[in-house]
Amino acid sequence: EADIYQTPRYLVIGTGKKITLECSQTMGHDKMYWYQQDPGMELHLIHYSYGVNSTEKGDLSSESTVSRIRTEHFPLTLESARPSHTSQYLCASTDSYYGYTFGSGTRLTVV
Amino acid sequence: GENVEQHPSTLSVQEGDSAVIKCTYSDSASNYFPWYKQELGKGPQLIIDIRSNVGEKKDQRIAVTLNKTAKHFSLHITETQPEDSAVYFCAASHEGAQKLVFGQGTRLTINP
Numbered sequence: 001e002a003d004i005y006q007t008p009r010y011l012v013i014g015t016g017k018k019i020t021l022e023c024s025q026t027m028g029h030d031k032m033y034w035y036q037q038d039p040g041m042e043l044h045l046i047h048y049s050y051g052v053n054s055t056e057k058g059d060l061s062s063e064s065t066v067s068r069i070r071t072e073h074f075p076l077t078l079e080s081a082r083p084s085h086t087s088q089y090l091c092a093s094t095d096s097y098y099g100y101t102f103g104s105g106t107r108l109t110v111v
Numbered sequence: 112g113e114n115v116e117q118h119p120s121t122l123s124v125q126e127g128d129s130a131v132i133k134c135t136y137s138d139s140a141s142n143y144f145p146w147y148k149q150e151l152g153k154g155p156q157l158i159i160d161i162r163s164n165v166g167e168k169k170d171q172r173i174a175v176t177l178n179k180t181a182k183h184f185s186l187h188i189t190e191t192q193p194e195d196s197a198v199y200f201c202a203a204s205h206e207g208a209q210k211l212v213f214g215q216g217t218r219l220t221i222n223p
Contacts, residue, residue, distance in 0.1 A: 006154075031209060041198050041216035043155075048210075090154050096209045099145035099202070102154030 003027045006091050006103035013081055013110055021076045021106045023091035031096060032074040036060060037088040037105070049074055081110045113138040115203050117214025125222050130191055132217045134201035135183040141203040144177060144184045145211070149198040159186070188219075196221045 004025040013019055025032065034047040045058030049068040063085070064078050074093075078085055086109050092100035114137040124130045136144075142163040147155035161168045161175045161184065168175050172191075177184040184203075188195055198218050202211040 041218065043200065043213045043216075050209075092154075094208045096207050099143075099147070099157040099160055099208050100155075100211060102147075102156065104152075104154050 004091060004093055004101050004103040006089075006106050008106060009104060010107050011109070013108070015080075015082055015110055017081050019078050019081055019108070021089055021091075021108070023074045023076070023103060024072050025074075025093045025101070026072065027093060027095070027101065028071065029093035029095050029101075030071065031094050032068070033092045033094075033100065034058070034064075034066060034074070034076050035090040035092065036062065037090055043090070047076065081108075083110045086110050113141060113203055113205065113212040115201060115212050115214045117201050117217060119217060120215060121218045121220070123220045123222060124191055126191055126193060128191055130188045130195070130219055130221075132186045132199055132201070132219070133183060134185070134203075134214050135181075136203040136212075137182070138203070138205055139179075139182065140205040141182075143204045143207050143211075144175070145202050145208070146173075146175060146186050147200040147202070149200065149216075151197075155198075155200055191221045193221050193223060195219060 007022045030051045035043045044060035046062040047066040049055045090105045091103040094100045117134045145160035148158045149155040172189050174187045201214040204211045
């Protein structure tokens with residue numbers, strides 16, 4: 001059973017709308033991550049956090065922002081969605097000893 | 112920084128045959144190497160991992176080997192079954208499981 005939850009699973013939204021993708025984990029992990037997955041499969045790190053009030057940008061430049069006010073919650077926000085933001089977004093967390101636990105993802109389509 | 116190369120990008124094998132996916136890494140300080148399986152519509156799931164103090168690890172039909180000198184590691188799946196069809200990712204990190212660098216992925220198809 002997944003201990004990391006992403007909502008919504010699918011989202012279709014118009015250009016210019018503000019959206020927030022939710023990610024929550026019940027494992028008490030300090031470290032959390034957001035990845036963007038393109039149709040070619042590759043995983044691109046866009047944000048990560050090593051604890052409350054700590055956030056960093058990843059390797060792939062993204063117009064999204066994140067926050068980490070609670071250990072279990074790591075939401076990702078797009079202030080103004082564009083068609084170029086259409087993608088699969090994956091959230092993950094780790095206790096630093098074992099590999100990441102991933103959520104099921106949010107498939108975002110901006111029309 | 113670390114760079115991980117994964118090959119092949121697609122692999123098709125007959126049911127019952129073995130499949131091998133290979134990865135190379137650049138940072139000799141890397142010490143943790145997990146493998147993930149991603150089924151359609153799901154997030155990647157950890158299937159096996161190996162640390163730098165071990166050369167091989169097995170779990171039923173899957174095994175991973177690590178060659179630190181050559182800086183490469185491989186996933187071996189024996190007696191493949193249709194449910195093995197998925198995308199597989201390798202990864203490497205020199206900070207334990209803290210900051211993984213992923214390979215490009217391999218789409219494995221098992222033909223009945």
